[in-house]
Amino acid sequence: MEVPVHFVGKLWSFISFLPFFFLLFILGLVKAAIIGPVAAGIIVIGNLSVIAGLWIAHFIWTYYCVAKSKRLGLVLKILVLLLLPLPLVLWPVLGVVGSVLGGIGYGFFAPLLATFEAVGENITDKFYHCFVDGSWSTIKGSFVVVQDLTDFCFHSYFSFMDELIEQIPADEKPLDIELLKLPASLLVSLIGVPVDVPLITMVAIWKSPYMLFRGWKRLFEDLIGREGPFLETVCVPFAGLAIILWPLAVVGAVVASFISSFFLGLYSGAIAYQEDSIHLGLAFIISVVSLFDEYVNELLYLRVGSCFPRPIYRRNMSPRPEGKKYGNNEKNDLENGGEGSYKSKLVSQRSRTWKQAIQRYKPIQVWGWLFKSCEINGRIFLRDGLIDVKDIEECLIKGNCKKLGIKLPAWSVMECLLASAKSNSSGLVISDDVELTKANGPRDKVFEWFIGPLLVMKEQLKNLQLEANEEMSLRYVFMKSRNDTPWEWDDTEFPSGDHVRRAQLQAIFRRLQGLVASMSRIPTFRRRFKNLVKVLYIEAVQAAASDSHIGGILNPGKGASSVIGSKDRRDGETMDRGRNYTCDNGSYGIMGV
DSSP states (O other), X not given: OOOOTTHHHHHHHHHHHHHHXXXXXXXXXXXXXXXXXXXXXXXXXHHHHHHHHHHHHHHHHHHHHHHHOSSBOHHHHHHHHHHTHHHHHHHHHHHHHHHHHHHXXXXXXXXXXXXXHTTSTTOSSHHHHHHHTTSHHHHHHHHHHHXXXXXXXXXXXXXXXXXXXXOOOTTOOOBOOOGGGHHHHHHXXXXXHHHHHHHHHHHHHHHHHHHHHHHHHHHHHHHHHTOGGGSSGGGHHHHHHHHHHHHXXXXXXXXXXXXXXXXXXXXXXXXXXXXXXXXXXXXXXXXXXXXXXXXXXXXXXXXXXXXXXXXXXXXXXOOOOTTOOTTTOTTTGGGOSTTHHHHHHHSOOSOHHXXXXXXXXXXXXXXXXXXXXXXXXXXXXXXXXXXXXXXXXXIIIIOOOHHHHHXXXXXXXXXXXXXXXXXXXXXXXXXXXXXXXXXXSOSOHHHHHHXXXXXXXXXXXXXXXXXXXXXXXXXXXXXXXXXXXXGGGGGSOOOOOXXXXXXXXXXXXXXXXXXXXXXXXXXXXXXXXXXXXXHHHHHHHHXXXXXXXXXXXXXXXXXXXXXXXXXXHHXXXXXXXXXXXXXXXXXXXXXXX
C-alpha cells in the first residue's frame, strides 16, 4: 500500500479534528438523550397499537383465506391450518421486540449521525445545523415508521390474502405435499443437521483467523490511503472504532455460520423431497459443506474452490469433468441447472474489486426516478383524458387505487423498457447519462427480484421490433383495455391486426402490471405514491380553478383535458415520450426513478 503524498498533512488534519469530533459526539449524545425517548415512544406505542388492534382480524382472516384457497392442496392446507397458531401467536411478540429494539436504535443513532452529517462539505451554516439536524426530522421519521407498518398491516397483508383466495387457471395444479415422500425427507433432514452443523461450524472457526487478519489488513490500508470508510474526515473516528471492534464482527460471523448450518442441514430434506431420492439428499449433506467452504474462500479472497468433496445432488446437474479434483474446478458448481438461485447466494460471479470500482445507485435513487416519471406521466394522462379527477379522488378518498396505482407506474416502466430496447442497452436506460444494470444497481435482493423480469421483457420488446405508429398507440390501449384477449383491441387505434403480435404485447402488459402490483405492497411505495397523487390532485384543482376564473368550464367527468390549465398544457407539450425532463433535482428520463 503506497502512502499518499500529503499523508502528513492529512494526519495532522485528522489529529486537529479530534477535539471537534469529541464536541460533536457529546452534542450528539445530548440530542439522542432528549430526542431518543420521544422517537422510541412514538414507534413502540404506534406499532403496538396497530398490531394489537388488528391481531384478531388478521387471525380470523388468515384462517379463512387459507381454508378457502384453491392454490393449496388438501394435505398442505391441513398442515398449514394446524401450524398457523404458532406464527400468529408469535407475531405480536416479535412486533413488541422489534418495535422496542428498532425504536431505541433509531431514536439514538439518528440524532447522533445527523450531528456529524451537519458538518459536511456542502452544508452551509454548520453551527446551526449541528444543533437542529436530527431533532424534528427524527420525530417525523418515527411517524413514518408507524405509517409504513400501518400500510403493511392494512394494505399489503390483505392484498396478499386476496391473491391467495383468487381462482386459479384450469391448467394450474394446486400446491400440495406428497405424503409418501415425507418419511424419506424427514430422515435425510435428521441426518443432515447433526452432520452439517459441526462441519460448517468447524470450517467457520478454521477460517475466522483469516477473516480477522485480512479485515484488519484492509482497514489499515484504507486508513493509510484515506480510502473506503476513512475517505471523509468526519467518518475517520467511527472507522477507527471499526478496527477496534472488528474481532466482534468475526465472532458474529462465526455465530451466524453456526445458526445457518441448521437451515442448510434441514434443506437436505427438501432436496430429497424434490428429487424423490434419499441418495441425492445425502449427497447434498456433503456438498453443502463444500459450497459453504467455497463461499468463505471467495469472501476472504482465498484460493478458488474447496478441498471438500462435492457429489452431484440434482438429477439435472452436469457430471464433473474427469481428471478434475473436488474443489479445483471453478465451473463445476456453476453447471447446476436446478440450483441457480441457491448457487447465486453462495458463489460470487464477479470480482469484488471490480464491483467496488463501479458507482452503485442506491434504492432511494431508483424510487425517486420512478416516482418522478409517474408524476410526469400523470400530468400527461390528465391532459389526454386517460385519467381524470374522479380517478384521483377515488384513490385518495376511497383508497381504490387499482387503476391509478398499477397502470400509471406500469406505463412509466413500460416507457423505460421501450427506450432501452431501441437503444440496444444491456440494462435499463433511465436517462441520457444513467443506465441501470445489474452491475451498478443497488445491492438489494428486492431490486434484483424486480430487475430480472424487466430485462426479460425488454428483450421481448426488442424482438417484436415495434413500428412507430404501434408504439404511439400503446399508451391508449394499455390504459383503456384490460388486455386479456387480443380481440379487445379491435375497436382501438392499434394499427396491427396480427393477433399473435397483440397477444405477445398483452402478455408483457399483464406481467408488468403483476410486477407493479407486487411492488405496490411495499409500504414505502404506497406512502410515496399517495403523496404523488395528492400533488396531481392539487395541481389539477388549482388549474381548474384558474381556468374557471378566466372563463373556462370545469367538467371533471369529461377528463383531464378540461381540467388541466395552460401551465400543465405547456408541460404536457414538452413531455413527449423519449425525451429527458430537467427537474429541480436533476435530469429524468423516461422511467424516472
